[in-house]
Amino acid sequence: MARRFRQTSFWILAGAGLIGCALELDADGEGKACTGSGRCAAGYACNEQGRCVRAASHESASAGSSAGSDAEAAPEAGVAAGDAGTAREVGEETGMLGDGGTQLDGCATPLRYFADDDNDGVGRNDSTRLSCEHPPGAWAIRGGDCDDANPEVFPGQTQYFARAYTRGSTESFDYDCSGSEDPDPGLPGRAPDCSGLGVTNCSGSGVLATRRTGSGVNPVCGSTQRVRCSVGILTCDASLSSAEAARCR
Numbered sequence: 001m002a003r004r005f006r007q008t009s010f011w012i013l014a015g016a017g018l019i020g021c022a023l024e025l026d027a028d029g030e031g032k033a034c035t036g037s038g039r040c041a042a043g044y045a046c047n048e049q050g051r052c053v054r055a056a057s058h059e060s061a062s063a064g065s066s067a068g069s070d071a072e073a074a075p076e077a078g079v080a081a082g083d084a085g086t087a088r089e090v091g092e093e094t095g096m097l098g099d100g101g102t103q104l105d106g107c108a109t110p111l112r113y114f115a116d117d118d119n120d121g122v123g124r125n126d127s128t129r130l131s132c133e134h135p136p137g138a139w140a141i142r143g144g145d146c147d148d149a150n151p152e153v154f155p156g157q158t159q160y161f162a163r164a165y166t167r168g169s170t171e172s173f174d175y176d177c178s179g180s181e182d183p184d185p186g187l188p189g190r191a192p193d194c195s196g197l198g199v200t201n202c203s204g205s206g207v208l209a210t211r212r213t214g215s216g217v218n219p220v221c222g223s224t225q226r227v228r229c230s231v232g233i234l235t236c237d238a239s240l241s242s243a244e245a246a247r248c249r
Contacts, residue, residue: 094124108131116140117150122154146177153177160184160247164222170214173221173248181218183207184247190220194238202236204229207246221248 033050034040040052047053080201110130114123116138123140145151150165157176164171173181191206208225223246228239 009234111141112143113139113141114143114145116145117148118145118151120145120151120154122156124148143179157249160249162222162245162247172216173218174216175249181221181248182215183218183220184249187220187246188226191238192229194227194229194236197229197236199231199234199236202229202231204233207243208240218248219244222246 034046034052038046038050040046044052044054070228099120110132113129113131113135114125115127118122118167119138123138124145125143128143129135129139133207142155144155145153146155147165147167152159152161153165153175155177159175161175164173166172166177167174176182188206191208192200192204194204197203205226205228207220207223208227209219210221210223212219212221224242224244226241226243228241229236231237231240
């Protein structure tokens with residue numbers, strides 16, 4: 001009998017709670033406090049704040065919370081996609097590209113070729129291409145030719161020349177493209193200024209400098225005059241003689 005009494009009391013209290021919650025509901029359906037056991041009247045549910053609300057509203061709120069979680073996860077997926085895009089762009093930029101910007105598929109080590117119009121084995125730097133095989137036409141695997149119209153002019157030239165070549169509107173003896181004109185070491189040096197020497201120290205000889213000037217120019221290159229200082233009447237005079245043109249490169 002005592003057990004039946006407890007069960008009956010429980011159901012009476014629970015029913016009273018549901019009725020109490022129903023009585024607390026506003027006309028618009030927004031409830032107030034749930035019962036102590038978290039229950040509400042039929043058609044209502046207890047939300048996270050402990051208020052009785054319509055069951056449909058509670059389900060919509062739960063669905064919105066789930067959608068929010070998915071939205072928070074979405075940026076991570078976007079970042080992953082962005083990383084993939086960046087990697088793809090880097091791969092395209094670092095890939096070896098041939099003419100037209102197409103990737104050289106199946107070629108492990110493409111070479112850079114330089115246009116070699118004078119066919120001296122060294123091309124110019126302003127016209128290049130990457131290729132797995134030697135391109136048809138005049139191309140070289142070495143660059144740096146400072147005059148690709150003259151086969152005697154190229155980096156590494158070892159010969160010396162007595163005549164200048166024309167580079168644009170100027171003449172040059174820089175046959176090895178070093179940026180300077182270097183005389184043949186077998187030639188005598190530049191002649192001293194005899195007029196500036198006194199009678200007591202009037203001595204010396206060498207190549208008479210020309211009037212050529214400019215960046216990298218050596219005025220002895222191409223000179224056909226040799227000078228020897230000799231004592232005159234109380235002066236140091238220059239004695240001139242003809243010679244082969246001074247060779248340079």
